[in-house]
Structures are given as C-alpha cells and as structure tokens.
Amino acid sequence: MNKFKSLVIKADGSNCEIETDYILRKVGFSSEIVHLNSLMSEPERILEYSFILFPGGFSYGDYTGSGRIVASIIKHHLMDSLKTFISQGKLILGICNGFQTMVKSGILPNVSGTFKQEVSLIFNDSHQYEDRWVKLQVLGNSIFTKNFDSTIELPVAHGEGKFIYEIDQRLVENIAVLKYIDERNRPTMKYPLNPNGSMLSIAGIADKSGRLMGLMPHPERFIRKEQYYSNSKNEDEPHGIRFFENAYIYIKEEL
Amino acid sequence: MIRAEVLSKSKEFDSLGINMTKEIKRYITHIKDVRTSAVYIFEKEIDKNFIKEILQDEITDEIYFNKESAIKDVFYIDIFAKSGVMDPVAETLLSYLKKSSQDSGSIRTCRRFYIYTDKKISGEELVAFLKNRYYNPLIEEHGTLQLGRNVFSDKFEVKTVSMDFDLNELSKKMTLSLSLKEMERIKDYFYNIKKRKPTDIELETIAQTWSEHCVHKTMKSPYMYKGRKIKNLFKETIVKATEVINHPDAVSVFSDNAGIFKFDEFTNVCFKVETHNHPSALEPYGGAGTGTGGVIRDIIGTGLSAKPIANTDVFCVGEAGSKVEGVIDPEEILKGIVSGVRDYGNRMGIPTVNGAVHFHKDYLGNPLVFCGSIGVMPGRNSFKRVCDNDMIVVIGGKTGRDGIHGATFSSVSLTGDSQELSSGAVQIGNPIEEKKMLDAILEADGLFTAITDCGAGGLSSAVGEMGEHTGAEVFLERVPLKYDGLTYDEIWISESQERMVLSINERNYEALKSIVEKHNTNIAHIGFFRGKNLRIHFKGALVLDIEMSFLHKGVPLTLKKVKPYNNAPEKRVPFKLNIEEAGLKVLSHPDVKSKEWIIRQYDHEVQSQTLIKPLGGETQAGANDSAVISPINGTEKCLVVGCGINPRYGELNPKKMTYSVIDEAVRNILSQGGDLEHTFMLDNFSWGDTSKETTLGGLVESCEACRDYAVKLGIPFISGKDSLNNYFIMKGREIEIPPTLLISAISVTEKNRIKSSYFKPGASFIYILGAETKAELLGSVLFDSYKINKGIMPSIDSSESVKHHKLLSNLNKNDIVASCHDISDGGIFTTLFEMSLGSRVGCAVQVRTKLTSAEFLFSETQSRYVIQVYPERRKEFENICGKNALLIGETNISNSINYKINKSKYTFEIKKLEKVYR
Known part of the structure; x- marks a missing residue:
C-alpha cells in the first residue's frame, strides 16, 4: 500500500482544497480531494490514507457558526473511522475553517480523550473578516513544525479566529504550537499583530501526540517566495511548505 | 413548532454586541449596552439535540427552546427577512436537515438585539438608528417573527393584453420601460403579423430582451454629432479599435459573456466587469453581493465555462457627511457595498485583488458599483455552440419570486421613493449555492455544449439568448421552485440568483445529474432547443410563441441628435497656498x-x-x-x-x-x-x-x-x-x-x-x-x-x-x-x-x-x-x-x-x- 496518500476533505463551501492538494502533491504525496458527501456513505474509505487535511473556506457558509455543520456531519458519520485513523498513528491538519471544524467536532485538542469540544474559535474582536500577514512564534511538540526556526510569517484571512478555552490554562499552554507575536518576538494581545484577540495569543494548537494540528494562518498561501508581502527581504524557503514536508518526512520515517 | 434562541453565555463572547454598543452610543447616548442573539423557528418538531449541535457553541452559547432567554425585562427588537426574500441561513439549515433525514418543515431565522438603557427608548428612535445600518426595510422587517403561511391556488389563466389603449401608459403600468416607438413595433408584430393579442409573458419577454441592460440600444444607435453621421456608435468606436488593432492573442471579443484572450499555449483567460448601480443604491449589501455573484456567473458562463481566479471592485459614492431624505447615507452605502462584495467573494473563494473608490457629490442618490471577475479556461473551451435538439437544463438554486423586473428597472431613474417601491428589483445572494454550482460545473467539463448564466431577465434572458439560432421550447412547470404558487411569467422572468442554463446532448444528462447531485445542488431538464421559435408551455397551455428573429433583431433604433458636452473652460490662474x-x-x-x-x-x-x-x-x-x-x-x-x-x-x-x-x-x-x-x-x-x-x-x-x-x-x-x-x-x-x-x-x-x-x-x-x-x-x-x-x-x-x-x-x-x-x-x-x-x-x-x-x-x-x-x-x-x-x-x-x-x-x-x- 502506498503510505504517502493524503486526503483533502472538501465540503459544500470549502474553498482552499485545490491549493492545499497542490502543495501536498508538490512535496510528494499522492493526494486526492474527496467530497464529504461521498465519504458519508463509506466513511471507512478514510483509512486508505495516512494524512487527512481539512482545508479552509466557508463550509456551509459558516451560517450557524464556523465549521459547525461539518463538525456535526463528522460526529454523526465519520467519528468511528476517524478514531481508528487516529489510533493508527496517522496525521490530521486543519487549516482555518478546517481548524474550526476540528475544534468544534472535538478532535482538537481532545485533552480529556473524550472527543468533546474543549476550546472554541469565535468572531474576531473587530467582528470583521481580515486578511493580513502575521508573525508567529513556534512552540510545542507538533510534528508539523519540527525543526522550524523560532519565528515564521504567514497570512491569516478569517472572521472567526479568536481562540478561547474553558480548560486549565496550563493545559492550554501545553497544546499551543503557534502564537501571534510583536516586533520583539513576544506573544502579543495587541491589534493588529494579534489580529483577532485570541487568548494567550494562540494561533495554532496540536493534541498531545503532536500528530493532529490546527491553525488559523494559511501555510498553503506561502509556498512561493513571490507570495511574501514585502519586497525588502528575499525569503529563501517560503515558510508554508515545511508544514507539508514535515508531514511527509514523518510518514516516511515513522509509519 | 420549535422556537430556539441562541445567546452567548456572557457579554465578552458577543463581539457583534460589543461593536454595536460602541457605534450606537455615539447616536443615542443613553443606551448602555447591546446584546445580540439569533432566533430560529422550525415548523415541525425535530430532534432538539440535533438542532442544539448545529446551532450552539458549547463553550460560548446557551440555547433556549420555546422559552425566554436569560435576558429578561430588557427591551429588544427582532429583525428578519421579509417573507419570500432569500435567507441563506435558513436555506443552508434546510438543506442540511433534509440531508440528515430531519423533516423540519419551513425554517425562519431572525436577529435579536437587546437594548440596555437608563431611559425608556422608543421603538422609532431605535429603528431610525438601525435602518440601513443593521436593517434594510426593503428586504427586512422588524416585529414578531412568525412562520409564513402562504396559501396559493394551483389555478392560473393565460392573460392576454390589449394594445388598443395608450401604449405609453401600458409600458409604464407593466414596468416594461419601452418607448412608444418600440411599443408600436410590438403592436404591429402581434396585431398585423400574428393576428392576435400578446400574452403578458410575451410582452415581458420582449421588454426584457429589448431592455437597455440586455441589448445596449443607446450605444448601438445611429448618431448625428456636429453634422457628422455615426451609423452605430459602439461599432464605429470601441469595436473599431479592436478590429484595427487585430491583436493576435484576442480570442473572443464582444460576443460572449466575457472577453477571452490567450494566456499561454494551453490556457485562455477571460475578463468581465459589470455595473450593478441601481440595486446597490437601494440595498447596498444585496446589490453589491448579487453584482459580484452575477459577474462571477458571467465567467462561469463564458465559452464552455471558465474557473474564476480573481475579482475586482470599483465604487463611486457620494461625499461623506451628506444627508438627504430617502437616500441612504454615503458612508452606510459604502460599508454596505464593501460587506456585500466581501461576503460573496470571500465565501466563493475568489480573491478580490484590485479596485478603487471615488467620491463625488453627484453620486449621492446614484452610487456606482463595478464588479469584475477574471477566469481561466483550457483553450479548447473558448467557444460554445448550442446544437439542435439539445436539452435545456437549469442547474443551481431554486426559483422564487426574487427580483422580478430587474432588467427593465435598471434602465429607469431613481427617486427618493425608490427604496420603498422597488422591493422586487433587489435580491439577496447565497454564495454557497453558487460555489456548489461552480464546483459541479467544473467537474462536468466536456458534458455540455453551451452554458450561460441567469442574470437580469432570468430564464427568459438565458434561454432566449442561447436559443437564438435553434429556437427553444420550454415547459415551465419543470423548473424547481422555492415555494408553490408561482405563475408562469414569474417563473420565466424571476431573477433568483445562482442559476445557470446549459445545453446538453441527451446522452450526457445522467452523468451531469449525478455530478450536480453530489454537490448538493439542483438540476432540472426544462425543455429542448428546437423549432426556430421561442415557445413556452405551462401546465399544458402554450403561453408564449414568438419568432427568435423578432425577439433578437426587432428592436427599432432611433437616430440620436446630440450636442457637444459643455466642457469646462481652461485658463492658468495663479494660486497661493501653504x-x-x-x-x-x-x-x-x-x-x-x-x-x-x-x-x-x-x-x-x-x-x-x-x-x-x-x-x-x-x-x-x-x-x-x-x-x-x-x-x-x-x-x-x-x-x-x-x-x-x-x-x-x-x-x-x-x-x-x-x-x-x-x-x-x-x-x-x-x-x-x-x-x-x-x-x-x-x-x-x-x-x-x-x-x-x-x-x-x-x-x-x-x-x-x-x-x-x-x-x-x-x-x-x-x-x-x-x-x-x-x-x-x-x-x-x-x-x-x-x-x-x-x-x-x-x-x-x-x-x-x-x-x-x-x-x-x-x-x-x-x-x-x-x-x-x-x-x-x-x-x-x-x-x-x-x-x-x-x-x-x-x-x-x-x-x-x-x-x-x-x-x-x-x-x-x-x-x-x-x-x-x-x-x-x-x-x-x-x-x-x-x-x-x-x-x-x-x-x-x-x-x-x-x-x-x-x-x-x-x-x-x-x-x-x-x-x-x-x-x-x-x-x-x-x-x-x-x-x-x-x-x-x-x-x-x-x-x-x-x-x-x-x-x-x-x-x-x-x-x-x-x-x-x-
């Protein structure tokens, strides 16, 4: 079996699946985009893959809260297969709307192990959608950010990205992987460096295994150096690619 | 019936409320706080746990079923879409519940604003603030949300219209926006050639096909300018330039929904910019949203379909600070337009990359909204051709009573009363419906022979255009409807958004159908391209029968005598400033x-x-x-x-x-x-x-x-x-x-x-x-x-x-x-x-x-x-x-x-x- 198979799960209103699929192929995966509607009837199909991606977009328009309806579909149709998938040591990454979906379906951070929603992503403090580049500090044990420099830059583009939690703060610090930072690389609550008012400046989290991760910024939007927002620095390797490369390396070495 | 209210557990989670409070305090100083919630009504009893799961965020929200929320004895106002206006939230819920085998019956949604104040506040004062900021009377109302009970009869009769009266009056009465000369031409066609009176749908179809919006008769007219005759202004200027230049990479110009040019060996690019001015003056959010949705459909409907890759937007609005009765303040117009473009473009997943905004006092009552879209397509898909006996297929959203008379309305002037009177001319879009349709069409590459969008004029315009050379025969009762009770002319000219018409060989229909259904959207076979004429049937009755040549070539053009513009005099005058x-x-x-x-x-x-x-x-x-x-x-x-x-x-x-x-x-x-x-x-x-x-x-x-x-x-x-x-x-x-x-x-x-x-x-x-x-x-x-x-x-x-x-x-x-x-x-x-x-x-x-x-x-x-x-x-x-x-x-x-x-x-x-x- 080809273990480098990745699956981009698309729902009504997803809109970042093509570029996500593109970069997966670029780093070596044999990637497929499959519609959630097709998976509902045969959920065990997801077990053919080693890496699942929940892409960005506005699934079901986010009309009843971002990611909520897809989370409901996952709970009713995909959860058993997903639990098996996770127990097999495989990888899941959720980007933006995909992160919202993972959080709301209880896949992340799953500190309790019960797959209940423990944290949330709610409307930005500005109550407005915003597209801008942010500086991020890299922390924690996610396999996706292994061997990263201590800071990276990526674009964010969302209306509901404010991270909030109900669980113990120490537990939250343990799951934090990316934090919004200021000019002096300190985690910040200052707008617009922290674009949404996220608690503890959190932009991305992983579960305790480090194999499941979600983030609000879009790594798939910084895969060519010309995509950098300024002309003053010549970035050698675009920061977004390494999330996907790390997934490939992990699967190659550990699975 | 179930009534559910979703309210955030504490104020800090209600960012809309927090931001509204900041804004409203500037206008009504004694208001201390605003809290917001969402209310939903489901017609039938369904599993409450299921509803809870899709409406409530466990961390931040409480949900209240059939009872008051935790906020008691606080003045509130409910705002909701008028019955029959597109409500994307309800539509999305309905589609998901149906998929999950939950029969909820009809659904209505509403936004509730709780107003905390020291003094008593009058409803009027509050509505005056909310109007055109959080509430547009054209498409929304305030009061008590109830399930609409629309009882329609299935009976209909084919209406014929006598043209023996004042034709100007008739044009006005039916909102046809046709000139006397045009009306006379139509009368001549029916009375002398067809030897009968026209039906209402026939007049409406001609009015729409001959509208300025669809046929650009002013630009195509002959002109007399400074003693010089110009036969066809458009052809002798804009088109002429393109002909003279004869660019080797121009693939398709002025003929399709967008212009096409060569990008590289395998790929072509198409670009279209639309204006959406009048609807945006009355309902900036909906107007700009549907403007964006419309131009995106133009791209999807170019050649054998292109994939939209970028949008542009340019706005012209009145000067900030101007206030006039009957006109939405320029600041609110601009905010509304921006939100409309944002919500449509962002949800469609198309980057909005370029634009401009200009301000001028004379845009106060008539702002301009230009929405552009760019698409890429394989070179082989640059041309479409409807074949005889192809099926006429409509895909995408269902048809409702939205936006009747948009094409003809866009050619008339605006007045202070327009916002109250023209509710039919404005629609609200549902970008997710369009996204599903786009995904389906891209997947169906190769299955169809032609495609075009339902824009102004709805099916009438799309089918009429596509069938120009083949003829078309349509059975209107086959069109999927949002609700019962639409008559034939409403179905035909409705401007419900997010619909496209395709022509397709019968053998490919099943394949197309399975793709469209996978993407959770609708498909219907409504007729055939055949018979040279345009013929429309409804429940067994023939309601329209017109020669395509009359429809497309019949519009009379008049010579326009014009005078040079009064250009400003120019003189260099010294001036001093710091x-x-x-x-x-x-x-x-x-x-x-x-x-x-x-x-x-x-x-x-x-x-x-x-x-x-x-x-x-x-x-x-x-x-x-x-x-x-x-x-x-x-x-x-x-x-x-x-x-x-x-x-x-x-x-x-x-x-x-x-x-x-x-x-x-x-x-x-x-x-x-x-x-x-x-x-x-x-x-x-x-x-x-x-x-x-x-x-x-x-x-x-x-x-x-x-x-x-x-x-x-x-x-x-x-x-x-x-x-x-x-x-x-x-x-x-x-x-x-x-x-x-x-x-x-x-x-x-x-x-x-x-x-x-x-x-x-x-x-x-x-x-x-x-x-x-x-x-x-x-x-x-x-x-x-x-x-x-x-x-x-x-x-x-x-x-x-x-x-x-x-x-x-x-x-x-x-x-x-x-x-x-x-x-x-x-x-x-x-x-x-x-x-x-x-x-x-x-x-x-x-x-x-x-x-x-x-x-x-x-x-x-x-x-x-x-x-x-x-x-x-x-x-x-x-x-x-x-x-x-x-x-x-x-x-x-x-x-x-x-x-x-x-x-x-x-x-x-x-x-x-x-x-x-x-």
Missing part, C-alpha cells in the same frame, strides 16, 4: 486616503495565486498600482490587473477624462511589470440622463477618444458594458452623475518582471519617467481640496505618451527598475509618500522647475512614473531613457521626505503623513 497644509489635505482627501479598511476585509490571497497584493511592504500599507496573479500550476507567466477611473475629470471634460483613465489603467499595469504588447482593456460606461443631448454628446466624445487612444496604444477592448440613465430626482431637481468611464486593464507578463510600487531599502536614485510636468491642476485632488475651479486640465499627447509607456514596457523586460509607482491622484507628492510608506524608506528630492512648488508637487500631468534605480543600474537606465527620464533625488535611511524645489525647502515626516493617510 505647502505643508496642502500636503496633509491631499493625503487625507477621500480619493487618496488609504483604502486599507476595505482591502483587509477582502480575502485577496485565497487560491494561493496572488503574488503582488493590493498592499505590501514592511508596514503592509504600501499601495501597489495593480495586482499580480500567477496560476498555481508552475507557469512562469502571470497576469497584472489594474484600472483607471476619474469622475472629477469626467464632470469637466469627458474626452480628456477618457484619455486620462486609459492612461492611468496602462500606467498601473506597467508599474507592476506589465507588457504593453500583451495588454487588453475593458470599458464600463456609467452615464447620466440619455434624454439630454449634451450628456449623449459627451458619450460620443468619450467613445471616440477610447477608439483613438486604444489604437495608438495597440491595446484592444475585449469586453465592456454600459449603464445609462444614472440620475436621481431630488426635490424635483435632476442630479446626473458625472460622466464616468472605468477602464480595466489586464496584461500577460512574466514572473521575473514583476515589481512592487514602494521603495526597496538601500541607497538608490529616483527618476520621473515620462511626460514633462506641467501646471495641470484643474480637476486635481489639490484643487478639489481647496475648491479651486480655474486652471488647466491634464492633456495627453498620445504619440508622446505611447513612447513613454513603450519605454517602461521594455525596461520591464530587464531587471533595471527596482520599484515603480505611477503619478496620478494627488500628484508626485502622493506618489513619493506612498513609495516611502511601504517599507519606511525616506527620500530627498531636488528639482529646478519653472513651476511653483505647489504646481510641481500636486500637478496631475498624465503619463508619468516615479522609478527607483539602484546605483549599479544607473548608467544603463539613463542610456535607455535619455531625455525621457529626469533624475530628481535619492532614497535614504531617514524617516522623512525632503524636497528642495528651486530655492524652497520642505520636510515631511513619514509618520506624520501616515497619520492623516491611514
């Missing part, structure tokens, strides 16, 4: 001031193809002239997209305005690294009252200027659109918009040529490339700021300008230019500031000139660029440019912009200027 103050005034002028608050709300990076973004630099505030997108599949080629528009010039002199806006569009393209030889243009005319001879004279002058300058530049027009009769009746006085022409330009270039519009760090030289700066300030931002109305307007010597543009286009092919920004609104002062702001790079400029300091700094002489060159390329640059480039200074590491103009010195701190600009 340079420091003038600098601040110009940068805070609404046309110049940063549009960051708008740009940030648009996802300009989705699809991961945007290279040059609208804003950049270390500050992410440096304005680029145009955007660059590069398709993801590893090609070295990319597209540069820019535009030019200038109502201040339009009002004074439409001809000079036309030259200037074409020049600006070209400058924007070239500044970013575009290639003049592979550039294409789109024209969008928004003009005033066409019954005025001078207004139409201005149109003739503008069209001819388009032709003349385009031919000189060698840039063909590939598509365009006009929107006429943009005027507003205020207190009995007619206010026309200034003659407005939007030129959108797009260029195919290579990735290694692209550059940004703000200074790169490191010591370098600064040049002006292009025309010599003259005292051309009439109509400028400076003169507008000081209300000076005597002076000279910018003129273009087209041969000289073409030479300058070619020079830059050639420089772009080598790596000589470090950065480049054109000089336009606000003169070189604005240009240098914007270049310095991007990455906070200071500069020092020294010039000797015959002009005064103010003239030099703020003149808007066209065909000029500011160019940054590193020392190692200086010689090469100067050799190539010779006298066409003037060295004016250097960049430095200071935090300021220093000028020495003749003997006068001025220093501006970048931070201080940024404060008024951002």
